[in-house]
Amino acid sequence: MAAGGGIDPIHQFEITPIIGLRPFGLDLSFSNASLFMALTVAVISAIMIYGSSQRSVVPGRLQSLAEMIYEFVASTVTGVMGKEGMKFFPLVFSLFMFVLTANMLGMIPGSFTVTSHIIVTTGLAVLVISVVLIYGIMRHGSHFFGLFVPSGAPGWLIPFMVLIEVVSFASRPVSLALRLFGNMLAGHIGLKVFGGFVVMLTAQISIFTVLAPLPLMLAVALTALEFLVAFLQAYVFAILACVYLNDALHPGH
Amino acid sequence: MPVRSSRFVRQGLAGVAAFVLVASAAGAATPPLSGEKAAFPPFDVATFAGQLFWLAISFGALYWLMSTIALPRMGAILDERAQAIGRDLDNAARMQAKAEETAIAYEAALAEARKNAQGIAQASRDTSAKASDARRLTVEGELAAKLAQAEATIATTKASAMTNVRSLGSDVAVAIVTKLTGQAPSATEASEAVDQVLARS
Known part of the structure; x- marks a missing residue:
């Protein structure tokens, strides 16, 4: 946030290449976004792999944290999909931890928020919905498409119902991606704007300088809110992924 | 806990990642529409390919690390703990049963000892009563003899x-x-x- 942008609230989302990489005319440069993705993976690995390396029956602090996360996600997965859903546990766990850690890293001033880019959230959402489609079709074959045909509807209504169901299914990845993206983007812009107000009001001493504490207090409150949102959006993403994957497991309507 | 995903799911993930990457790379290869002015960064199509590429790599790495190392290990730790706790609880239950048995045996022994003590006390009470009775009888006899003698003396x-x-x-x-x-x-x-x-x- 602080990096040279002054009070431009958009600057924090800019992507700057660190190591140029342009095969086949594609810009695959290792950028600050890539750096924070790698950092996200490193932080998660530190907690989950280093934290569990002691394998102690009585856990230390880091292992307690790792176990708490494990059991939290496991209970979410089994709560939505049942015991059978544990085959998707690594996927849901990775999604939850990736989004949560990326959101939390984004809360560090001056850092970059991976999930504030629509292409990233879209990639994750498309991944979820593709797994749903591919697994559903491979597991249940054409029976999977029974998902789009509500049982007990009168015959003449079936085409409309199928249309509605298809649209609602197609809108899932869109809403999944946009929800996370919108929340992170808006939250960080809001923080930056209120932070900018403080800077503007105090840059030149005037009668309005006395008002500076107001946006400062708001920025503090907003920061707390953003931490909540960072967790909540990761949880929402994970639980919706569970709900959608559950359709692949049990396509019956 | 079956935390290991099936091979199919893993292959599917890889396929999906490749698909997403290729599809968006095709989109990203076309130049951005606006051109002159830098677009709002999250909507800057030029960055999409690179972002997706690194997302696929980092998320793939994360998935691999979690599904092959971290989660099976965590599951094993939690299983082991559950087993250890179950074992300890079993042991505790067995110990408690043993303690209860011991307590019952103790109660029985105590009751028997009490009964024995009562019997012994009764017996000793009986013997002492008998002895004192006998002594009383002899004393009474002597007294009676003395009395008779005195009476005889009085009579003469x-x-x-x-x-x-x-x-x-x-x-x-x-x-x-x-x-x-x-x-x-x-x-x-x-x-x-x-x-x-x-x-x-």
């Missing part, structure tokens, strides 16, 4: 006193009759008369 004394009284009485009777009648009765008559009076009284 009384008898001798009575004979003395009779001889005295007959002497007095002789003297009185002599005084009154001037005629002395025989000693036998006097003693008979005294005997009659004594027998009447």
Whole structure:
């Protein structure tokens, strides 16, 4: 946030290449976004792999944290999909931890928020919905498409119902991606704007300088809110992924 | 816990990632529409390919690390703990059962000991009562003998006193009759008369 942008609230989302990489005319440069993705993976690995390396029956602090996360996600997965859903546990766990850690890293001033880019959230959402489609079709074959045909509807209504169901299914990845993206983007812009107000009001001493504490207090409150949102959006993403994957497991309507 | 995903899911993930990458790379290859001015960064299509590429790499790495190392290990740790706790609980239950058995045996032993003690106390009470009874009886016997002896002494004394009284009485009777009648009765008559009076009284 602080990096040279002054009070431009958009600057924090800019992507700057660190190591140029342009095969086949594609810009695959290792950028600050890539750096924070790698950092996200490193932080998660530190907690989950280093934290569990002691394998102690009585856990230390880091292992307690790792176990708490494990059991939290496991209970979410089994709560939505049942015991059978544990085959998707690594996927849901990775999604939850990736989004949560990326959101939390984004809360560090001056850092970059991976999930504030629509292409990233879209990639994750498309991944979820593709797994749903591919697994559903491979597991249940054409029976999977029974998902789009509500049982007990009168015959003449079936085409409309199928249309509605298809649209609602197609809108899932869109809403999944946009929800996370919108929340992170808006939250960080809001923080930056209120932070900018403080800077503007105090840059030149005037009668309005006395008002500076107001946006400062708001920025503090907003920061707390953003931490909540960072967790909540990761949880929402994970639980919706569970709900959608559950359709692949049990396509019956 | 079956945290290991099936091979199929993993292959599917890889395929999906490749698909997403290729599809968006095709889109990203076309130049951005606006051109002159830098677009709002999250909507800057030029960055999409690179972002997706690195997302696929980092998320793939994360998925691989989690599904092959972290999650099976965590599951094993939690399983082991659950087993250890179950084992400890079993042991505790067994210990408790043993303790209860011991307590019951102790109670039984205590009850028996109490019964024995009561029996012993009763027996000793009985023997001491018998002994004291016997002593009392002998003492009573002695006392009775002494009493009888004393009574006998009293009787002989009384008898001798009575004979003395009779001889005295007959002497007095002789003297009185002599005084009154001037005629002395025989000693036998006097003693008979005294005997009659004594027998009447």
